[in-house]
Amino acid sequence: MKRDETDILIAGGGLAGLTAAAALGTAGFHVTLVDPTPQVTHADDAGADLRTTAFLQPAQQFLEAAGLWTALAPHAAPLQVMRIVDAAVEPHVMRDFDAKDISDKPFGWNLPNWLLRREIVARLETLPNVDFRPEVGFDRMVARTKNAIVTLSDATQVTAKLVIGADGRNSAVRQAQGIRTQTLRYGQKALTFAVTHTSPHNNISTEIHRSGGPFTLVPLPDHEGKPCSAVVWMESGAEVQRLANLPQGALENAANERSAWTYGPLNLVSKRMVWPIISQVADRLTAPRTALVAEAAHVMPPVGAQGLNMSLRDLDCLLELAKAQPGDLGSAAMLNAYARKRHPDIMLRVAGIDALNRASIAGNPMVQNMRARGIEALYGITPIRRSLMQLGLGAG
Known part of the structure; x- marks a missing residue:
């Protein structure tokens, strides 16, 4: 069987996968992006994602480097x-x-998800080194020493140096690599x-x-x-x-x-x-020739605008590692570096958002009173207030 060749195969055409393709394609890598669902890019289309996403300052800088922000800014x-x-x-x-x-x-800046999809897809169409295949999904893969062979849902095969699982909380890539998750409901x-x-x-x-x-x-x-x-x-x-x-x-x-x-x-x-x-964290972020990002790696309650912004930190980390040593793309050394850099930040933020969400759920008057006093105390100490705001933006 004839196999297509690419540098990076991304499974998952949600916002994280689309943005990953734009960023890596803009950096000059050959990218194949697959997603089993049709792309919905208008608010009145069936299945349109009517949620919004708040991009914090570091995320805006990442979008700008990916050639996306100029088109998004007028709508933000x-x-x-x-x-x-x-x-x-x-x-x-x-x-x-x-x-x-x-x-x-x-x-940060807030944007409707359907509009984000529309503009990112338009950007991908300008990148000749990006092959976007909607309505084609990831089926299975075999990791080898120098690449991975990925079989897609249409029975075609692609050879890639790196496979990125950006295919959501029920990630097929994660399951194919036998990576388990810890889930809190x-x-x-x-x-x-x-x-x-x-x-x-x-x-x-x-x-x-x-x-x-x-x-x-x-x-x-x-x-x-x-x-x-x-x-x-x-x-x-x-x-x-x-x-x-x-x-x-x-x-x-x-x-x-x-x-x-x-x-x-x-x-x-x-x-x-x-x-x-839910809160959900993958037991591992990597497997041979494979990196997990976004909700394939971590899921959190929508508190503090951390969800997609954490996902873009995953992508930024992978992009910097790939650009630093393009000949080492998908190697064990690159993937180990990715896991070392991202795992502590993911665990810190998942734990923090979990604590904030549990506090917000509380119906006990005593706990509610403690929550209110805590808000007042944190706000009242200027250095702590500023540190918390910096942490929320992704610093530290």
Whole structure:
């Protein structure tokens, strides 16, 4: 059987896989990207991903190097202030973490996922060294001394020096390499949708805590001349399913009450989507000729905008190692270096987000009071506040 040859095969055409292909292709590597699903690049297409993603400062720099940011910037809503509100105590505790305390740039920028897909796919079409194959998936692979032979779902084969598993929390690449995961389940789900409101968001991302998980309003560009935000509403699985099935007016009433009327009346302007909340970490990040990235390697609750930003740190690490020694692509030395660099950061951030999420779930009044006092204490000590903001951006 004739085999195509490539430097890098990426399995998974989600945001992480698409961005990996753009970054590695821009760096000059020959890349084959496969994904078993059709690419959806418009908001009204069936199966469109209506969630949003907040890119923090280091992620924006990575996107710029990949040739993506110029196209994305006009659609991005800046995140200047991260506001935390504990509405479980009286009076409510509210503290603003302002990016100007540590930087002359916003913390990050928020973009709709369907639009990200559209612009990244458009970028891939300009790169002759990137072969993107939607509706073709990873089937199996055999790792050899100098390369790997990958068999795809259409029965074709590709020889690659490095295989990147960017194919999600149920990664076929990870399973093919016999890598297990450690999974924590919280009994939570997230309901996501977009709303317009009467008061401007002023580029403030607002995270409101009571119990069951945070209710987060993330700035979006105006919709039909009205201020607009993305909502991520975390609650128990049963409660999220109930909310997802409410008539529009009833959901809006519930969202207004849960948001403490932060921006005035909220009006639903998108479809609703439901996502399970887990923490999951792969036992290993590598196998012969294979590196795991993004949700194939780690999954976290959507707290603190860490998810995709951690994924881009994985990609940045792989890219720097690949550029440093292109002749060593996919070798044991390169993969061992990747695991050494990424594993401590992944474990630190997964543990931190797990602790924050457990605190946000708490329904016990004593725990809620401790949570509120903790917010006040951390905010009140300037060096600690600044250190936490830097850590959230990816420093340290």
